[in-house]
Amino acid sequence: MKFILIFGPQAVGKMTVGHELTKITDLKLFHNHMSIELFQPFFGFGNETWRLANLVRKELFESFAKSDQYGLIFTYVWAFDLQEDWDYVKQTCAIFESHGAEIYFVELEADLDERLRRNKTPYRLEQKPSKRNVEQSEQNLIKTMDNHRLNSDPGELARSNYMRINNSKLSAEEVASKIKETFEL
Numbered sequence: 047m048k049f050i051l052i053f054g055p056q057a058v059g060k061m062t063v064g065h066e067l068t069k070i071t072d073l074k075l076f077h078n079h080m081s082i083e084l085f086q087p088f089f090g091f092g093n094e095t096w097r098l099a100n101l102v103r104k105e106l107f108e109s110f111a112k113s114d115q116y117g118l119i120f121t122y123v124w125a126f127d128l129q130e131d132w133d134y135v136k137q138t139c140a141i142f143e144s145h146g147a148e149i150y151f152v153e154l155e156a157d158l159d160e161r162l163r164r165n166k167t168p169y170r171l172e173q174k175p176s177k178r179n180v181e182q183s184e185q186n187l188i189k190t191m192d193n194h195r196l197n198s199d200p201g202e203l204a205r206s207n208y209m210r211i212n213n214s215k216l217s218a219e220e221v222a223s224k225i226k227e228t229f230e231l
Contacts, residue, residue, distance in 0.1 A: 048117030054154035066222035
């Protein structure tokens, strides 16, 4: 079993890279908005949406970790300045590790201009209905970037099975191929 955590700021390309990685491996993709979009229409982006989304995620992770599947990709916006995000990543990885899974971290970074361009792409808007109000989504992207540190500091994630990719000028296919080759997936 393999668990690949793809993380980075909003609109950096996590879901799209994950989707491309499923095309060239036997991995399955569970992008973060698959659970958020279930509850956002009822509760907005308030606490109840996050509580319920996290319950769904935990149940899925536990079931998947026990399965005979090849592996799972999960995408996440990790605020490195928030202890609760560190704890969430640790707890999530522990679920998979307790079943013998290999854990891989893929950190994506891209220039703000590129992220703002990607924020409007048809695939993103199709998969994430809550992002279809592009003006509001852009404001949230900038506000979150201003309020939180969304990429790690050099050496902060010193661990095996970790890679950081600036994908500002790379296609999702190129990034997926790099991940597959580097981790021998």
